[in-house]
Amino acid sequence: MAESLAPSVDRPSTRRPAGRAAAGQGGLAGWLLLLPAAVLLAAFTHYPAVATFLHSLYSTPRGSRPAHFVGLDNYQAMIQDPVFWQSLWNNAVYALGTIPAAIALALVMALWVNGRIRGRGLLRLAYFTPTVLPMIAVANIWLFFYTPDYGLIDQVGHLFGAGAHNWLGSRSTALACLMVVTVWKEAGFFMIFYLAALQQIAPVLGEAAAIEGAGRWYFFRRVTFPLLMPTTLFVLVNAVINAFRVVDHVVVMTRGGPDNATELLLFYIYEVAFKFWDTAYGATLTMVLLAILAAVALGQFLYFDKRVHYR
Amino acid sequence: MSALVPAAEGEGAAGRLLETAGAWLLGLVWALPLVYALWTAFHPSAYSARFDLLAPLTLENFVRAWAAAPFARYFLNSFLLVTSILAVQLVLSTLAAFAFARFSFRGRDLLFALVLVQLMVMPDVLIVENYRTLRWLGLIDSVLGIGLPYMASAFAIFLLRQTFKTVPRELDEAARVEGCSYLRLLWKVYVPLARPTYVAFGLVSVSYHWNNFLWPLIVTNSVTTRPVTVGLSVFASTDQGIDWSVITAATLLSTAPLLLAFLLFQRQFVQSFMRAGIR
Numbered sequence: 001m002a003e004s005l006a007p008s009v010d011r012p013s014t015r016r017p018a019g020r021a022a023a024g025q026g027g028l029a030g031w032l033l034l035l036p037a038a039v040l041l042a043a044f045t046h047y048p049a050v051a052t053f054l055h056s057l058y059s060t061p062r063g064s065r066p067a068h069f070v071g072l073d074n075y076q077a078m079i080q081d082p083v084f085w086q087s088l089w090n091n092a093v094y095a096l097g098t099i100p101a102a103i104a105l106a107l108v109m110a111l112w113v114n115g116r117i118r119g120r121g122l123l124r125l126a127y128f129t130p131t132v133l134p135m136i137a138v139a140n141i142w143l144f145f146y147t148p149d150y151g152l153i154d155q156v157g158h159l160f161g162a163g164a165h166n167w168l169g170s171r172s173t174a175l176a177c178l179m180v181v182t183v184w185k186e187a188g189f190f191m192i193f194y195l196a197a198l199q200q201i202a203p204v205l206g207e208a209a210a211i212e213g214a215g216r217w218y219f220f221r222r223v224t225f226p227l228l229m230p231t232t233l234f235v236l237v238n239a240v241i242n243a244f245r246v247v248d249h250v251v252v253m254t255r256g257g258p259d260n261a262t263e264l265l266l267f268y269i270y271e272v273a274f275k276f277w278d279t280a281y282g283a284t285l286t287m288v289l290l291a292i293l294a295a296v297a298l299g300q301f302l303y304f305d306k307r308v309h310y311r
Numbered sequence: 312m313s314a315l316v317p318a319a320e321g322e323g324a325a326g327r328l329l330e331t332a333g334a335w336l337l338g339l340v341w342a343l344p345l346v347y348a349l350w351t352a353f354h355p356s357a358y359s360a361r362f363d364l365l366a367p368l369t370l371e372n373f374v375r376a377w378a379a380a381p382f383a384r385y386f387l388n389s390f391l392l393v394t395s396i397l398a399v400q401l402v403l404s405t406l407a408a409f410a411f412a413r414f415s416f417r418g419r420d421l422l423f424a425l426v427l428v429q430l431m432v433m434p435d436v437l438i439v440e441n442y443r444t445l446r447w448l449g450l451i452d453s454v455l456g457i458g459l460p461y462m463a464s465a466f467a468i469f470l471l472r473q474t475f476k477t478v479p480r481e482l483d484e485a486a487r488v489e490g491c492s493y494l495r496l497l498w499k500v501y502v503p504l505a506r507p508t509y510v511a512f513g514l515v516s517v518s519y520h521w522n523n524f525l526w527p528l529i530v531t532n533s534v535t536t537r538p539v540t541v542g543l544s545v546f547a548s549t550d551q552g553i554d555w556s557v558i559t560a561a562t563l564l565s566t567a568p569l570l571l572a573f574l575l576f577q578r579q580f581v582q583s584f585m586r587a588g589i590r
Contacts, residue, residue, distance in 0.1 A: 029493055030414030034422065037407040040463035045429045048440030055440070105337075112334040119335070125574075126338040128581065129345060132573045133566050134522035136540045140547055140562045141348045144555050152347060184341065189584075196585035216326075245435050248524040252544060266436060266525075273439045274529055282439040289436050297431045 049290060052283045060280040067280065074284040084285065087263040090175060094264060095243035098182045103235055105187040107228070110194030111220075131189040139252035142181045143168070146253075168254055171261040178262055181249055186242065190235045197231040198224075237300050244292060265289055348559050356556035372560035376546075379557070381534050382564060385542035392454050392527075392538050393520045397513060399462040407463075408471030409497050413483070423472075429465035438529055445530065452536050457527045461520065467512050474508040475501055511583035521569050539565045 056074050058067040078084050113124045130138065145152045149164035157165070167173050201224065209219045247267040250256060256263040256271065266289065273282030352373070358366040376382070410416075411423055434441055441460050442451075450456035478501055486496045502509075524540045531537045537545070543565045547558050563570075573580050 027414075027416040030410040030416040030419065033406040033410035033414070033493075037403040037426075037463040037468065038422070040403065040459070041426060041429060041465070043444065044434055044441055044460035044463070045432060045437070045465075046425065048437040048444065049428075049432060051440045051443070052437065055443075109334075109337070112330065117331055117334055119338075123334055123338045124581070125577065126342040129570075129573070130341065131584075132518055132569055132580070133345075134524065134540050134569075136522075136524045136544055137562045137566045138344070140543070140558060141344050144351070144559065145344065145347075147555075184344070188341070192581060192584045195581075241431065241433075245433065251525065251528070252547070270438065270525065270529070273442070279439055279443070286436065286439055290432065293431050293436070 052286045052290065055280055055283040056287050058280055060278050070280075074280055077281065078284050078288075083260055083263060083268065084288075086260045087265045087268040088288070090261070090263055091244060091265045094175065094179060094182075095240060097176075097179045098186070098243060099236065099239040101179075102183045102186040102239060103190060103232065105183065106190030106235065107194050107232075109187060109191040110198055111224075113191070114195055114198045127188040127191055129188070130185045131192075133185075135185065135246060135248035136252055138181060138185055139249040142177075142184075142249075143253055146177055169258055171258055174254055174258060174261045178249055178253060181253075182243075182246075186239065190239065193231050193235055194228060197228050201227055233300070233303065237296060240296050241293065244289060265292075348563060351556055352560040352563050354556070356554055372556045373564060376557050376561035376564060380542060380546040380561070382539070382542065382561070384534055385537055385539040385565070386568070388454055388536060388542075389521060389538040389540075392458055393517050395454070396458040396461055396520050397516050399458075400464045400467050400516060401509065401513070403463055404467035404471055405497070405502065407468045408475055409493075409501060411468065411472045412475035412478075426465045426468055429463075430469070434460035435526060438526060441526075442529060451530060452532050453530075454536055456530050457536070457538065458520075460526070464512075464516070467516070470508050470512055471505060474505040478504055507586065510579070511586040514580055514583040518569055518573075 055067075057069060057071060059065075059070045059073075061067040109123075109127045113120055113127065117123065146167040148154060148166045148169070151167075153167060154162075154164050157163075165173070167177050205223055206219065209223065214222075244265060247264050247270070250262055250264055250267045251270075254262040256267055265285065269282050269285045269289065272278050272285060353368050353370070354366050355369055355371065407426070411419065411426075437460075445451050445456045445459070448456075450459065482500050483496050486500055491499065521538075522540060523538075524544070527538050527541050528544065531541055534542075543561055546561055
């Protein structure tokens with residue numbers, strides 16, 4: 001992306017005066033072409049980001065009392081809010097639990113589907129299909145899986161003599177259950193990007209390695225994996241964003257419960273702003289989310305410049 | 312070295328078999344939820360968690376789900392939502408990408424950087440302030456209100472800009488000699504050449520917005536505006552008790568258009584997602 005941010009060299013058209021005239025008009029025409037998209041982007045991305053900050057410094061208007069400036073009071077309240085810390089902690093566990101698993105599985109899937117394996121088309125279909133389904137539908141299906149006693153998980157458990165377990169209803173397993181759903185849904189999506197990258201690796205490299213007698217694992221470790229590094233980074237950034245952006249399954253499966261065990265940051269924002277209608281506090285919590293996303297963007301930017309060799 | 316190769320090959324054969332088995336096992340695990348959903352939806356509820364190959368097949372669950380909630384209306388809402396978002400996205404991002412790719416003006420690179428901000432900070436996380444804006448605009452509980460924050464897509468602008476930059480300059484110089492205006496040039500030369508990018512972005516956009524849930528849930532509160540995802544969640548959470556057969560049938564019903572499109576145009580879908588991912 002660093003590359004794409006670099007200013008492009010526009011070839012000056014010196015051959016005809018007509019060309020020069022056109023380039024001179026470029027300024028106004030360019031702005032006009034941009035205008036509609038710029039207005040919408042500013043209204044629904046840049047303005048709300050700034051407004052979030054401003055409103056986090058005000059109180060929530062209630063009835064006849066309008067919003068008034070409260071400085072950092074909302075932040076003070078946030079620091080003392082155990083549910084906020086719980087949701088942040090849950091989100092960290094959720095991200096650290098799902099991202100490496102989803103990426104590792106995606107890579108393995110891509111290597112398998114890219115190789116000469118039997119039933120390649122069917123396998124690719126099986127891996128990728130969860131990606132096309134809405135998270136809400138997926139959550140409905142998995143909800144049934146997790147149903148105590150009656151659901152598939154417990155039925156399989158019964159075969160091995162295990163008793164009924166309330167998977168989504170107990171603090172110790174609820175978040176893990178959501179994480180399984182996320183990994184199931186995302187791995188196939190990330191697989192696609194690895195597959196695309198694998199298909200761009202020159203077959204000559206593999207042939208050369210075979211002549212040298214390099215093992216497959218060695219080849220993977222020293223050639224394939226380093227070449228996939230840009231893809232891994234791209235997938236990683238997307239996975240982190242998704243870990244903080246998608247809470248549909250929380251809404252359907254647990255509503256943050258039991259006892260806040262599956263409270264994720266965005267779901268907490270949703271509850272605060274649209275259940276308790278405390279919009280100022282919602283804005284304050286959103287600032288934390290924005291800070292996390294900004295950190296990801298910054299990390300990506302710095303890392304792109306330094307380490308990843310990018311074409 | 313020649314001694315090493317056969318050994319490696321022998322080991323490879325056993326390893327390959329093991330890998331194939333692993334790949335298939337994973338494939339089965341991955342397919343299981345959907346297969347299970349199909350089983351439940353097409354059998355009477357007595358069989359929803361009992362496996363019997365002779366269990367009778369039925370469409371009863373679909374009929375009941377369809378009758379129990381206004382799914383036809385939900386489908387219409389989703390269809391309107393997805394098409395209006397895509398149409399506006401395509402027009403706006405084509406114009407913007409053309410400006411970024413082929414015009415030089417002051418502040419262009421700064422503006423482009425500002426556009427890219429949306430790749431990180433999507434409307435999905437700005438729900439509190441965007442709701443405030445929509446209320447101010449009087450667009451709460453409208454299909455336009457669900458779509459509006461997404462209609463300028465940084466992702467589309469980015470993809471199209473990349474594509475437009477690959478169009479050879481000679482082509483537009485030739486067109487300009489013929490007296491082509493900018494918009495005609497865009498329409499006659501750039502847009503046709505970017506067709507694969509349009510298809511790729513279109514598929515990604517349609518599946519994203521067909522599946523989107525949290526924002527539509529916040530913005531809508533009536534049957535005439537709810538997209539099918541929100542309709543499904545309302546249906547599944549109210550009074551259906553635990554009749555999983557009907558809920559699963561409704562779930563499959565709501566994903567059917569996209570799922571069928573995916574199964575029919577699988578190659579196109581996969582390639583589109585790939586193309587969209589390669590930057």
